[in-house]
Amino acid sequence: MQPIRIGVVGVGHIGRHHARLCAELPQTELVGVFDVDEQRCRQVAELCGAEPCVSLAALAARSQAVTIATPTATHFAVATACLEAGCHVLVEKPIADKVEQARALVLLAREKGLLLQVGHVERFNPAFRAMEPLLRTPRFIEAHRLCPYPGRNTEIGVVFDLMIHDLEIILHLVRSPVVSIDAVGVAVLSRTEDIANARIRFAGGAIANLTCSRVSPEKMRKIRIFQDDAYLSLDYGDQCGEIYRKKNGTIEREPIPVEKDEPLRLEIAAFVDCVRSHVVPVVDGTKGIAALDLAMQISDRIGEAVTVP
Numbered sequence: 001m002q003p004i005r006i007g008v009v010g011v012g013h014i015g016r017h018h019a020r021l022c023a024e025l026p027q028t029e030l031v032g033v034f035d036v037d038e039q040r041c042r043q044v045a046e047l048c049g050a051e052p053c054v055s056l057a058a059l060a061a062r063s064q065a066v067t068i069a070t071p072t073a074t075h076f077a078v079a080t081a082c083l084e085a086g087c088h089v090l091v092e093k094p095i096a097d098k099v100e101q102a103r104a105l106v107l108l109a110r111e112k113g114l115l116l117q118v119g120h121v122e123r124f125n126p127a128f129r130a131m132e133p134l135l136r137t138p139r140f141i142e143a144h145r146l147c148p149y150p151g152r153n154t155e156i157g158v159v160f161d162l163m164i165h166d167l168e169i170i171l172h173l174v175r176s177p178v179v180s181i182d183a184v185g186v187a188v189l190s191r192t193e194d195i196a197n198a199r200i201r202f203a204g205g206a207i208a209n210l211t212c213s214r215v216s217p218e219k220m221r222k223i224r225i226f227q228d229d230a231y232l233s234l235d236y237g238d239q240c241g242e243i244y245r246k247k248n249g250t251i252e253r254e255p256i257p258v259e260k261d262e263p264l265r266l267e268i269a270a271f272v273d274c275v276r277s278h279v280v281p282v283v284d285g286t287k288g289i290a291a292l293d294l295a296m297q298i299s300d301r302i303g304e305a306v307t308v309p
Helices: 015-024 038-048 056-061 074-083 097-112 124-135 158-174 265-277 284-304
Strands: 005-008 027-035 067-070 089-091 116-119 136-144 176-184 195-203 207-213 220-226 231-235 238-246 251-256
Touching: 005 015, 005 056, 005 074, 005 265, 015 038, 015 067, 015 265, 027 038, 027 056, 056 074, 067 074, 067 220, 067 265, 074 089, 074 097, 097 116, 097 284, 116 265, 116 284, 124 231, 124 238, 124 251, 136 158, 158 195, 158 207, 158 284, 176 231, 176 284, 195 284
Parallel strands: 005 027, 005 067, 067 089, 089 116, 136 207
Antiparallel strands: 136 220, 176 195, 195 207, 220 231, 231 238, 238 251
């Protein structure tokens, strides 16, 4: 079976990992990379044994599919150009910086008969995959996502940078309309919020409480889910989880078996499998829109309450 010819657009902090994995995966042939930084483009291309392309058009012309890891503000224009050129697209989250743009991408992909997948990588985290079969009807969800100041992506707030990972997961788990949102945020080192908290109520009665920070001294990516018959705790970073059940009047703790792997590798491999088999991706454009729309609502709630230094 011939490998899928794939190109990578944007080879910065995240994109260079896209390029590395596309070069390593047996089901892909990395045919080129493109970045507006010509030196970085050449360096990553050399490391991955790929062609440094002089333009986006040149990369798209030689690719069946592309992954896009450029700044959020460019997602719409870059993804549009790649779809117009006939390439299947995996675009990093968030899908775009405006819901209207995201909808236009979904419509264009549909018109062209092409796949559009959004890079919500935690859906491919082995710990989440191991926990998912144990989930029934979540009643309360608490998520924490913290990291030290990254010095990148600060043109967007922490809601779009970090919290959106958990928003997509929670929408997938609850599958009920949002009825109310309370949110606060504070800018510490950026012009946008660096710390945020959101409390979301759903029509079915579920509640989600999310906290994210990119000015924390520690790294944390955890989610806790309470349902009628159990409490599940998951650590995305360590790829481990536990389930607590009530049995005979006591609480029993049981580890959740997890086969560890690199989530981005699994995400790209799944994208390529979808391209080959014409199957709808796990996180398609429609799900990307839903996560973006909820992030927009939370950002609106934060609004002018953000304290800017």
